[in-house]
Amino acid sequence: MKRKRAEAVIEAVLFTMGESVEIGRLADVIEEDVKTLKDILKGMEERYAREDRGITLVRFEDSVQLCTKEDMYEYLVKIAKVPKKMSLTDTVLETLSIIAYKQPVTRAEIERVRGVNCDHAINKLLEYDLIAELGRLDAPGRPLLFGTTEQFLRCFGVGKLDELPELNPVQIEEFKQQAEAEVQLQLDV
Secondary structure (H helix, E strand, O other): HHHHHHHHHHHHHHHHOOOOOOOOHHHHHHOOOHHHHHHHHHEEEEEHOOOOEEEEEEEEEEEEEEEEEEHHHHHHHOOOOOOOOOOOHHHHHHHHHHHHHHOOOOOOHHHHHHHOOOOHHHHHHHHHEEEEEEEEEOOOOOOOOEOOOOHHHHHHOOOOOOHHOOOHHHHHHHHHHHHHHHHHHHHHH
Protein backbone atom coordinates (compact mmCIF):
# COMPACT_ATOMS: atom_id res chain seq x y z
CA MET A 1 0.00 0.00 0.00
CA LYS A 2 1.34 3.45 -0.86
CA ARG A 3 2.39 5.60 2.09
CA LYS A 4 -0.24 8.34 1.54
CA ARG A 5 -2.98 5.73 1.33
CA ALA A 6 -1.65 3.92 4.42
CA GLU A 7 -1.73 7.21 6.38
CA ALA A 8 -5.31 7.84 5.25
CA VAL A 9 -6.34 4.32 6.31
CA ILE A 10 -4.62 4.73 9.70
CA GLU A 11 -6.36 8.09 10.28
CA ALA A 12 -9.72 6.62 9.30
CA VAL A 13 -9.31 3.62 11.61
CA LEU A 14 -8.08 5.66 14.58
CA PHE A 15 -10.73 8.34 14.11
CA THR A 16 -13.53 5.79 13.82
CA MET A 17 -12.36 3.68 16.76
CA GLY A 18 -12.14 6.70 19.06
CA GLU A 19 -9.82 4.77 21.34
CA SER A 20 -6.40 3.22 21.06
CA VAL A 21 -5.71 0.47 18.57
CA GLU A 22 -2.97 -2.13 18.95
CA ILE A 23 0.00 -1.50 16.69
CA GLY A 24 -0.04 -5.10 15.45
CA ARG A 25 -3.67 -4.79 14.36
CA LEU A 26 -2.96 -1.52 12.54
CA ALA A 27 -0.04 -3.13 10.74
CA ASP A 28 -2.34 -5.96 9.61
CA VAL A 29 -4.92 -3.45 8.35
CA ILE A 30 -2.42 -1.62 6.13
CA GLU A 31 -0.74 -4.93 5.21
CA GLU A 32 2.71 -3.83 6.41
CA ASP A 33 5.10 -5.01 9.09
CA VAL A 34 5.24 -3.34 12.51
CA LYS A 35 8.54 -1.54 11.74
CA THR A 36 7.05 0.06 8.60
CA LEU A 37 3.92 1.03 10.51
CA LYS A 38 6.01 2.70 13.23
CA ASP A 39 7.89 4.67 10.55
CA ILE A 40 4.58 5.82 9.07
CA LEU A 41 3.26 6.79 12.53
CA LYS A 42 6.44 8.76 13.26
CA GLY A 43 6.01 10.64 9.98
CA MET A 44 2.38 11.38 10.79
CA GLU A 45 3.32 12.70 14.25
CA GLU A 46 5.95 14.98 12.75
CA ARG A 47 3.55 16.25 10.09
CA TYR A 48 0.82 16.96 12.65
CA ALA A 49 3.33 18.99 14.71
CA ARG A 50 4.87 20.79 11.71
CA GLU A 51 1.52 21.76 10.19
CA ASP A 52 0.10 22.94 13.53
CA ARG A 53 -2.84 20.54 13.32
CA GLY A 54 -5.54 20.10 15.94
CA ILE A 55 -4.84 16.41 16.31
CA THR A 56 -1.93 14.33 17.47
CA LEU A 57 -1.00 10.69 17.80
CA VAL A 58 -0.62 9.42 21.35
CA ARG A 59 1.39 6.25 21.82
CA PHE A 60 0.93 3.81 24.64
CA GLU A 61 2.86 0.61 25.32
CA ASP A 62 1.62 -1.39 22.32
CA SER A 63 -1.08 0.84 20.88
CA VAL A 64 -1.73 4.26 19.39
CA GLN A 65 -4.65 6.69 19.47
CA LEU A 66 -5.66 9.76 17.50
CA CYS A 67 -6.39 12.58 19.98
CA THR A 68 -7.15 16.25 20.06
CA LYS A 69 -4.16 18.38 21.05
CA GLU A 70 -4.35 19.76 24.58
CA ASP A 71 -4.16 23.38 23.42
CA MET A 72 -7.44 22.90 21.50
CA TYR A 73 -9.44 22.30 24.68
CA GLU A 74 -10.56 25.93 25.04
CA TYR A 75 -12.14 25.77 21.57
CA LEU A 76 -13.84 22.45 22.23
CA VAL A 77 -15.42 23.84 25.38
CA LYS A 78 -17.11 26.52 23.28
CA ILE A 79 -18.95 23.90 21.26
CA ALA A 80 -19.40 21.03 23.69
CA LYS A 81 -20.37 20.64 27.30
CA VAL A 82 -17.47 20.81 29.70
CA PRO A 83 -16.57 17.20 30.49
CA LYS A 84 -17.10 15.94 34.01
CA LYS A 85 -13.94 16.65 35.92
CA MET A 86 -12.47 13.89 38.00
CA SER A 87 -11.94 14.79 41.61
CA LEU A 88 -9.40 12.52 43.18
CA THR A 89 -9.22 12.84 46.94
CA ASP A 90 -6.05 11.99 48.83
CA THR A 91 -7.57 8.63 49.73
CA VAL A 92 -8.39 7.83 46.09
CA LEU A 93 -4.95 9.00 44.91
CA GLU A 94 -3.23 6.91 47.58
CA THR A 95 -5.21 3.85 46.52
CA LEU A 96 -4.42 4.54 42.86
CA SER A 97 -0.71 4.83 43.56
CA ILE A 98 -0.71 1.52 45.43
CA ILE A 99 -2.41 -0.14 42.47
CA ALA A 100 -0.08 1.53 39.94
CA TYR A 101 3.09 0.39 41.67
CA LYS A 102 2.01 -3.05 42.94
CA GLN A 103 -0.28 -4.28 40.15
CA PRO A 104 -1.81 -6.74 39.73
CA VAL A 105 -3.04 -6.35 43.31
CA THR A 106 -6.04 -7.55 45.33
CA ARG A 107 -8.34 -5.42 47.46
CA ALA A 108 -6.97 -7.14 50.58
CA GLU A 109 -3.38 -6.23 49.62
CA ILE A 110 -4.40 -2.59 49.08
CA GLU A 111 -6.18 -2.51 52.44
CA ARG A 112 -3.16 -4.10 54.12
CA VAL A 113 -0.95 -1.28 52.80
CA ARG A 114 -3.45 1.48 53.62
CA GLY A 115 -4.64 -0.02 56.89
CA VAL A 116 -8.28 0.86 56.16
CA ASN A 117 -11.18 -0.25 53.97
CA CYS A 118 -10.80 0.97 50.38
CA ASP A 119 -14.16 0.03 48.81
CA HIS A 120 -15.12 3.64 48.05
CA ALA A 121 -11.72 4.49 46.52
CA ILE A 122 -11.71 1.38 44.32
CA ASN A 123 -15.28 2.07 43.16
CA LYS A 124 -14.36 5.68 42.25
CA LEU A 125 -11.27 4.52 40.34
CA LEU A 126 -13.35 1.94 38.45
CA GLU A 127 -15.97 4.63 37.68
CA TYR A 128 -13.28 6.95 36.29
CA ASP A 129 -11.80 4.04 34.28
CA LEU A 130 -8.40 4.57 35.89
CA ILE A 131 -8.28 0.94 37.05
CA ALA A 132 -9.84 -2.28 35.83
CA GLU A 133 -10.39 -5.81 37.02
CA LEU A 134 -7.59 -7.90 35.51
CA GLY A 135 -8.86 -11.29 36.56
CA ARG A 136 -8.83 -13.37 39.72
CA LEU A 137 -6.02 -14.59 41.94
CA ASP A 138 -5.68 -18.35 42.09
CA ALA A 139 -6.14 -18.47 45.86
CA PRO A 140 -8.96 -19.26 48.29
CA GLY A 141 -11.94 -17.03 47.58
CA ARG A 142 -10.49 -16.16 44.15
CA PRO A 143 -10.14 -12.42 44.92
CA LEU A 144 -10.23 -9.89 42.09
CA LEU A 145 -6.97 -8.46 40.79
CA PHE A 146 -6.81 -4.77 39.92
CA GLY A 147 -4.47 -2.87 37.62
CA THR A 148 -4.29 0.49 35.90
CA THR A 149 -5.83 1.19 32.51
CA GLU A 150 -4.83 3.07 29.40
CA GLN A 151 -7.01 5.92 30.69
CA PHE A 152 -4.68 6.10 33.71
CA LEU A 153 -1.67 6.46 31.40
CA ARG A 154 -3.50 9.12 29.39
CA CYS A 155 -4.58 11.14 32.45
CA PHE A 156 -1.15 11.08 34.05
CA GLY A 157 0.75 11.78 30.82
CA VAL A 158 2.81 8.60 30.64
CA GLY A 159 3.11 6.22 27.73
CA LYS A 160 3.86 3.13 29.79
CA LEU A 161 4.18 2.10 33.42
CA ASP A 162 7.98 2.13 33.23
CA GLU A 163 7.77 5.92 32.96
CA LEU A 164 6.23 6.30 36.43
CA PRO A 165 8.57 8.07 38.87
CA GLU A 166 10.90 5.87 40.89
CA LEU A 167 9.94 5.48 44.52
CA ASN A 168 12.46 6.84 46.99
CA PRO A 169 13.36 4.06 49.50
CA VAL A 170 13.67 6.59 52.36
CA GLN A 171 10.18 7.94 51.63
CA ILE A 172 8.79 4.40 51.44
CA GLU A 173 10.15 3.68 54.91
CA GLU A 174 8.71 6.96 56.25
CA PHE A 175 5.30 6.12 54.73
CA LYS A 176 5.43 2.67 56.32
CA GLN A 177 6.21 4.15 59.73
CA GLN A 178 3.41 6.72 59.37
CA ALA A 179 0.93 4.01 58.35
CA GLU A 180 1.96 1.79 61.27
CA ALA A 181 1.63 4.74 63.66
CA GLU A 182 -1.88 5.51 62.31
CA VAL A 183 -2.94 1.88 62.67
CA GLN A 184 -1.58 1.79 66.24
CA LEU A 185 -3.40 5.05 67.02
CA GLN A 186 -6.66 3.56 65.73
CA LEU A 187 -6.10 0.43 67.82
CA ASP A 188 -5.46 2.51 70.93
CA VAL A 189 -8.75 4.41 70.48
